[in-house]
Amino acid sequence: xxxxxxxxxxxxxxxxxxxxxxxxxxxxxxxxxxxxxxxxxxxxxxxxxxxxxxxxxxxxxxxxxxxxxxxxxxxxxxxxxxxxxxxxxxxxxxxxxxxxxxxxxxxxxxxxxxxxxxxxxxxxxxxxxxxxxxxxxxxxxxxxxxxxxxxxxxxxxxxxxxxxxxxxxxxxxxxxxxxxxxxxxxxxxxxxxxxxxxxxxxxxxxxxxxxxxxxxxxxxxxxxxxxxxxxxxxxxxxxxxxxxxxxxxxxxxxxxxxxxxxxxxxxxxxxxxxxxxxxxxxxxxxxxxxxxxxxxxxxxxxxxxxxxxxxxxxxxxxxxxxxxxxxxxxxxxxxxxxxxxxxxxxxxxxxxxxxxxxxxxxxxxxxxxxxxxxxxxxxxxxxxxxxxxxxxxxxxxxxxxxxxxxxxxxxxxxxxxxxxxxxxxxxxxxxxxxxxxxxxxxxxxxxxxxxxxxxxxxxxxxxxxxxxxxxxxxxxxx
Amino acid sequence: xxxxxxxxxxxxxxxxxxxxxxxxxxxxxxxxxxxxxxxxxxxxxxxxxxxxxxxxxxxxxxxxxxxxxxxxxxxxxxxxxxxxxxxxxxxxxxxxxxxxxxxxxxxxxxxxxxxxxxxxxxxxxxxxxxxxxxxxxxxxxxxxxxxxxxxxxxxxxxxxxxxxxxxxxxxxxxxxxxxxxxxxxxxxxxxxxxxxxxxxxxxxxxxxxxxxxxxxxxxxxxxxxxxxxxxxxxxxxxxxxxxxxxxxxxxxxxxxxxxxxxxxxxxxxxxxxxxxxxxxxxxxxxxxxxxxxxxxxxxxxxxxxxxxxxxxxxxxxxxxxxxxxxxxxxxxxxxxxxxxxxxxxxxxxxxxxxxx
Numbered sequence: 001x002x003x004x005x006x007x008x009x010x011x012x013x014x015x016x017x018x019x020x021x022x023x024x025x026x027x028x029x030x031x032x033x034x035x036x037x038x039x040x041x042x043x044x045x046x047x048x049x050x051x052x053x054x055x056x057x058x059x060x061x062x063x064x065x066x067x068x069x070x071x072x073x074x075x076x077x078x079x080x081x082x083x084x085x086x087x088x089x090x091x092x093x094x095x096x097x098x099x100x101x102x103x104x105x106x107x108x109x110x111x112x113x114x115x116x117x118x119x120x121x122x123x124x125x126x127x128x129x130x131x132x133x134x135x136x137x138x139x140x141x142x143x144x145x146x147x148x149x150x151x152x153x154x155x156x157x158x159x160x161x162x163x164x165x166x167x168x169x170x171x172x173x174x175x176x177x178x179x180x181x182x183x184x185x186x187x188x189x190x191x192x193x194x195x196x197x198x199x200x201x202x203x204x205x206x207x208x209x210x211x212x213x214x215x216x217x218x219x220x221x222x223x224x225x226x227x228x229x230x231x232x233x234x235x236x237x238x239x240x241x242x243x244x245x246x247x248x249x250x251x252x253x254x255x256x257x258x259x260x261x262x263x264x265x266x267x268x269x270x271x272x273x274x275x276x277x278x279x280x281x282x283x284x285x286x287x288x289x290x291x292x293x294x295x296x297x298x299x300x301x302x303x304x305x306x307x308x309x310x311x312x313x314x315x316x317x318x319x320x321x322x323x324x325x326x327x328x329x330x331x332x333x334x335x336x337x338x339x340x341x342x343x344x345x346x347x348x349x350x351x352x353x354x355x356x357x358x359x360x361x362x363x364x365x366x367x368x369x370x371x372x373x374x375x376x377x378x379x380x381x382x383x384x385x386x387x388x389x390x391x392x393x394x395x396x397x398x399x400x401x402x403x404x405x406x407x408x409x410x411x412x413x414x415x416x417x418x419x420x421x422x423x424x425x426x427x428x429x430x431x432x433x434x435x436x437x438x439x440x441x442x443x444x445x446x447x448x449x450x451x452x453x454x455x456x457x458x459x460x461x462x463x464x465x466x467x468x469x470x471x472x473x474x475x476x477x478x
Numbered sequence: 479x480x481x482x483x484x485x486x487x488x489x490x491x492x493x494x495x496x497x498x499x500x501x502x503x504x505x506x507x508x509x510x511x512x513x514x515x516x517x518x519x520x521x522x523x524x525x526x527x528x529x530x531x532x533x534x535x536x537x538x539x540x541x542x543x544x545x546x547x548x549x550x551x552x553x554x555x556x557x558x559x560x561x562x563x564x565x566x567x568x569x570x571x572x573x574x575x576x577x578x579x580x581x582x583x584x585x586x587x588x589x590x591x592x593x594x595x596x597x598x599x600x601x602x603x604x605x606x607x608x609x610x611x612x613x614x615x616x617x618x619x620x621x622x623x624x625x626x627x628x629x630x631x632x633x634x635x636x637x638x639x640x641x642x643x644x645x646x647x648x649x650x651x652x653x654x655x656x657x658x659x660x661x662x663x664x665x666x667x668x669x670x671x672x673x674x675x676x677x678x679x680x681x682x683x684x685x686x687x688x689x690x691x692x693x694x695x696x697x698x699x700x701x702x703x704x705x706x707x708x709x710x711x712x713x714x715x716x717x718x719x720x721x722x723x724x725x726x727x728x729x730x731x732x733x734x735x736x737x738x739x740x741x742x743x744x745x746x747x748x749x750x751x752x753x754x755x756x757x758x759x760x761x762x763x764x765x766x767x768x769x770x771x772x773x774x775x776x777x778x779x780x781x782x783x784x785x786x787x788x789x790x791x792x793x794x795x796x797x798x799x800x801x802x803x804x805x806x807x808x809x810x811x812x813x814x815x816x817x818x819x820x821x822x823x824x825x826x827x828x829x830x831x832x833x834x
Binding site: 010011012013014015016017042045046049050051052076078082083084086 | 496497518519520521523524526544546547548549551552
């Protein structure tokens, strides 16, 4: 809770003084009513307006059971009396409040004030207005004079009521503040196969104040398209889409779903117990999954049915098989919504498959236990060497501007030469794909991601892996 | 002559209303600013402490106190004893162009009241500053009037008249150097001993005048004027030379591309039909200016003699060597306190062979 806010500056004759404060009497009071101040300004003034070398950084001090957060700023310019304009905008909180989320708010506010001064001289001008009352005068505040008092009041009231504010001072200056508490965890990296789903509405496009990327991808974020597709359809660079989605997750405006396809495997989590006991959620689910059904018999899908269906999902059972085995029950249910509801609420989770290549084939010739065709093992390893060599040549050639890379690599054993002939034709075109695939086989990329990246189906991917070109590949589910 | 093994620390308060010119003066004297540069200085926030080494064994703790109302209030109330204890010299600056003369005087009165409470024996230098803004014909009158007002206030607060000195100053002429020279002269611990030695040297050289300058600030430490020279009508010649030396340093800095604080010269000679003049290094922290009659032979002799005399004067100006050297001197006993020529001088001054 923000207890008070004040704006102080170094006056050439008075020294450090409070110009504006809200609420009235919180920091300095006029001669008549002493003793109600939250903090004594004279005690802390040396820290509010410090020597110039200490300005332009965050400063806080505790006094009288309260914490005062500030960010003193000193603007140097010949036009000012004594060549400098030094000021500070300080937030007063209770000492025990967690001040962590406030630091950014303070920094942003003081930067805003600095902006106002540097571009329009608003702060300096305020003091020349006739009828302006300083904070320690009896008839403070003169509400109709100047902009700062109103600004400070709006900050306190809005931040206490809504934890955010958007205050317009004049045509050019708008202050947007938000108090953010959930700063501790870094949001997860967004994969190209992830599907972003908006969890709260974004403002109308008229109210956009920034982020061109978000403006362009927003219409495509429907909870069905995955990141790569959004990037393609919106014609935005993939990196930017990932970053924007990650920011939305951080601000808790979106969540990530997995890529929906029928080879996927889902299973229930412990939260299913909660779903089973919560009747309201079951009703909501009924309504949701019956969505695309044009027939008007909603009662057909009972909560019981849903629970049965959810519990029959298990690891090892692909959606394809699941649908086939429950085809009659699922006739009246939108399967995509059925799955999505569970994932969003948290009682279903996707079981991802990961592939890890255990041995790299480019190492010295492996023992005969490796791979599906032992007869091919020796030339395979040679071929891999050849391919890599060719890759390297190609890369070098293209970067240095040669027209074509040399036709054949110098070293080859005669035993492999007849194999080489037939395979070389196919090798080049698949080279790039294989390289990419090889890099993905480190156990950190789920198959969904690999499929999307290489634009092949899971079936084809499994085939590729099974050819043994990548050595022994372990596929595991998590 | 007394040689102190430890530095003498002197606390000097520099106070006055905001914008009076305190920090500007400090920058010109001690930080090699030129008068037109001080326009760019910002207001002093609270107190700026500088420790200035002077003549090797004098350490000035200069407290440049911000003059804004809230700071002054703070010095007089919650920081009262901290600020006003153990003060050797208070330099109070009045801006003669100020429109609030009465308020200035009241502020001065409160300040010296606090000073009397904690350091009743301190010396007060009152500088009536920005005299360049006063028309030339009114300068003397304005200064006198102000001095009378201020003196009355001092007496009211308990200070004896000999504790208070008045000087008219301006950053645009040599009066600044004159005033600060007096401050330094008051603070230098062995001024009379230095004067004795210089007098003897002057007699030996048959010089018309000897002036001793502090090296970095170019302030006069002391001077010896003999016979005919005493009729010289330019009483302010010493500070004018200070000013000229200061400017010379700046132009040397500009032409050699170094900092004004780092430049130094070995010797400067001026020869005319009426006199001959040279300035050369006397000790590590001082330069000696010698004015001789216009005679080549005695001029050259003087130069040689000053060179030889350097070793003697090194006692004046003990640069604080590291611990073990000081202890080595101590072991040799107090007999070494006396001035000695040649080899003994070397041993006792711990490696000052470079003086030769």
